Amino acid sequence: MRTDSPAAGSPAGEPNAATWSDLAPWLASRGTDPEFFWIDDDPTIADGQVRRAHSDLIAVLIIETLPEVALGDLLPLLPGGVDLIPDPDLPTRAANWLLSSSIFTTDRIRPVTAAEILDSRGMGTGSVTPLLSKLVDLSVEAAGRPSTGPDDPVAALLDDLAIIARWHVVAGQRRTPLLASLPDHAPTIVHDARRRLDQLTGDDLALTGDQPEGVAAQLDTRIGELAERDRVVFAERRLTRPRIRLESLGERFGVSRERVRQYEARALDELYDWMENSTEAQFMLAAALRAIGTVRPLDELLATLPAIGETVPVTGAPLWRVLTGIGVPFQIDDGWAATPTLDAARETTRTILEEHADRYGVVRLDALDAVTGAAGTPTPSWYADWAGAAGYAVYRGHILTRTSSVEDYAAAILRIHAAPMTPEELVAEFHVERSVRSLVNQMTGDDRFQRVSRTQWGLSEWGGDGYESIRVAIARRLTESGGSAPLADLVDALAVAYDVKAASIVAYAAAPPFRTEAGIVTAAADAAAPRKSPAQTRSLYRVGDAWKLRVAVNREHLRGSGAPLPVAMATALGLAHGEVRHLDSADGEQSVSWTALQPTIGSVRRFVTTLGLDESAEMLLVFTDDGRFEVEPVRAATDPMHDALARIGAPATDDAAVALAALAVAAGLPPDTAAAAVAEAYAARGETDIAALLTGTDRP
Template sequence: MSALPRFTIGDLARRSWLDVLPWLADHRAGPPLLGEGELMPNAWMSTAAGAAVPDEHLDEVCRRLATVFLDNHQDIAFAAAFPYASTDPGELGLSARARTALDSAADSLGQHSATSLAALRGVGPSIVAEIVAALVRHSATVDASTPATVAELDRITATLNDRDRYLLTTRLLAEHPSTLAECGAALGVSRERVNQLDNRLRDRMHTAFQSSLFLRRAADGLTDAAQPVAALARLVAADPDLDVLLPATGTPVWFALARLDTRVDIVDGWVVAQTMEAARGRTRELLARHATDEGLVHVGTLAEALGVPVPEATEWVAYCGYRMLDEHVLARVSSVTDSAAAVLALAGTPLKLEEIQAAIVPPRSVSSVRNALVSDERFVKADRFRWALARWGGARYIPIHRQIGELLDEHPEGIAIEDLVHRLTGTFDVKEHSVRTYAASGEFATVNGIVARREKSYRQRKSPTKTRHLYREGAVLRWRTTLAAPHVKGSAFNLPSALAGLIGAGPGRSLELTSRLGPQSIIWVGVQARSGTIKRFIDDLGLRPGDEVFVEFALDADAQFDVRAATPPADTDPLRVALAATGHGTDPTLDDAAVTAALADALWLPGTASTAEIVETLRARKEDDLADLIAR
């Protein structure tokens, strides 16, 4: 686990002479600057500035060092030569004569060198010497509790004119930067001119940043910790000086470092390498590298790869949108199947459907989880109720009708029902009643105690005439049903046996129909047909649970499947209301005889059927509301 490097801002709490007067490095090798009697020439440069110099000797030391500076470094700007000294003449203890002479200076003191200062009117060599000695003394005695980066940034900003300082505080180092137009209005220039000034200031600040040992070291601490991410709170706790506010801008040190260093950014309390997207991408790569077959990564493994504490890694993956399950990150959570696979992998043992569904976050319906398990080859049934991962191996449970089919493949002549019951109930947890039901339905028949495949094709258990709410209009088949919550959530649902027979669905025969909203699947499960989800139709029509709809099949049309809302008829005539209830459009030109014939045909009755026969059929279907309507 990485942390901040050994060097931190606080390490500069006691600065050496070389720190406060960086030009002394040119004289490190000698000759001695403070006297010929030094045992080790200039060794004092590495000691704390001013700490070991008695007050009565400090002025003399400062004058000697000022002479060295004036003899060798007269062209260095004061801001660079004295990075920790104030460039405010009022804080340097200057004589009235020196302060008066500086009044004529157009630029700040920090922007001047000894050479440029001497060129000012009224500034002679003695004043220059006084000012340089004052800068040396202030450097040696300045409060060492000021963090080095704060002092460095103050030094840099001191070299700026008022206009650049305004742009620094309102744009470059502002949490909510002002617009070019706003800055232009404040400065009395065009937005184009502000853009030029802004770009020039950014270049200048980045150059100053790259030239500053202190700033680069502090920024290195952030970039070294963020590989690719680190919590800002942890880094501030390790180095509180990062959170010190800059006097010039009122923003923390870490904010300024992130703005000046392109290697790092800080977003929502996260220090990230380069950009947030880059940090997220690196996290995705690490998760993919360490993920199991089911996309699980222990949070401790990820924390080690990120170089952060485990709680921090947990917060980070949550921020990135990943879900956690029993201290594991779910690297792949794009589907219900991925979540179900992760739940089983963590359990390490087969689970019931309800157990898998209860563990999935966010919650999914039982039917959605069931559909996911059925449709993905990664899952197998371990027994009647529990699901397992296919890669675990072991015996695979298959539905009862398929077990019967496999046994009949081995014994095409048939198998005794008692033997069949014994085999299936002894292998898996299935009920005897279920085995006997499957053995006598669908593609199988039990005759004289022997189970065999039917010689004739499957026929529906009920005729269309006797099937409640099933109607036709020419080649169009309609089934009227009421939407329930499972429909709205996307669950599959059973179809009437008669409807399945009419559209050609049966044992071993599934369909994929065309529709205005894409393919629609009709599958055969066990002993009945099931339609795939119609949620997209419900959403398209804006329907809710409790609304009635017609599920329509038109196998000879371009769109073979559709769902439409069942709307109340505008007509009040009982026959026409009843016909509308079957999904027919109401044609006002039809007479009563034509309406009666159409209603009879909708119920698979002859067109000559009487009203009494229609009423009788409706009552047999348990559609008493329509029967009562017509019988009035």
């Protein structure tokens, strides 16, 4: 038994030959067994049949004695970067497993155990043993390429030339010289053959025998051999969009839909069998998988593998469409190729972008290198297109992962722009139409933003002095003047300095937290009471443990803009002036704020869209006492009592007394208030429609 490593130098300065126990060190434990006398032999000089027998035995021993150990640990000399398919010597089931599991290289199979392969559907020892034996053979080749035998040294060279010739035919490059440089995406077996040929000396060798047909030509022949109905059903069901329905084809042929399904299944079985047993088709699939990676534009794939775009004459469709119709581990659609599917590629993209996004949801385009494996190369121009196809907005070479709200979108653009912008400029950069007013409302209550001038906004993290609002300026001047100041003086001092109209200053000076009396502005000791209480406010109702505000859906709601609320609504919610509050809802947080002259509510577009409400339809904004928010449609009703209940959002009832009590409470009245008094209260609120329903008179 050898104790030195295979790389240890010999007296002649050449590396020592490897032994079977170097390839599989665990064989050393069998050194005392006479049947394993050969484990100290050099496998690279073994007779072909002897080498095959030993490789098969090692494969069987792995299955029977070490099934739970990773194959890379059992075979430490297994080389990396070798494609395991296509290989005509592998059983079809083993090749199928390598394709379907995407474990088609030696690097990917290293951590796998024999037990895991055997647990896969359709894989038994008859399929696994040849696969493991191939791994042993590759380990032998890595230790030193074995001789092809003294009797026919030319045979191995011709095999290498045949491998390269087949590759050029499959790739659609029949006229390319055999010894031209190979592209990186060519299978490893082709690169290995080329490296061996590069070591040749002497006369060039001429390739003898017939060249194989390309994949498109082979497939054309095979489809032409299908039964006529099988061929028609395959084309109509697998190569057209939308697929022709089974029932329609059944009517055409005068058979049942189940019979048509049988035609389709038979065609697919025969074509799949051809694909599994065609060396050229397996070359094509292996190359396509490597060229696509995770995702790639179809036009780039066609430039890389021209043959995959060749027409299959009998179908009139390109080869890639026919192959995907048969069923291959990649998808091509909408100008994109992806493995195994476009949805899987989008999910991979989403995961990568979330990992790379900064606090504003901004990611550089080159982060997609992690998806495509193209790190170290110039960023492909199609990255932006793929980001859009995956559902993301792109701005100045960056991907935006958070654009569902106007404030998130604006923050991301400011982060990339790195300079203040006006709300109009920000909205102009959105890929969807949004309201400037809504954006300003949302930025006003968001700590991420800072107003840096009268018209421009920036990010708070940039630092610096923020723009002093009219309200802040009034408060500062009141403090400087001892708590009060003439309104005329404030108008004169601020109108020019802040480039605002005098009417705006007058409005701010009269609204909380200020009050104007007899031309003198002072700070209000308490927030000014609204002109109307909730009980006096039109379309605002108290129903159960919630306040409900009835509004008509308008264009701003549908556009996603914020909307004003009655001051009485802020009173009902206990919302203080200057406060921003976030309410819980089934569809995310809902903001309400009172940072301007009037309270506002953030966008309710998502609720309106979910409910399918059109412009002018009525809805109820529902604010519950436990801090939740929801939107209800105003339900339809056919009689006055139910119509009145629907308008205030109260539960339907056929009990007139219960209905009247609900209507009374909704308007701030005791539940036992007489019907006439309830009607009078609604009329006083300006809701003559409900008053008319209560009195039975015609509505004005």
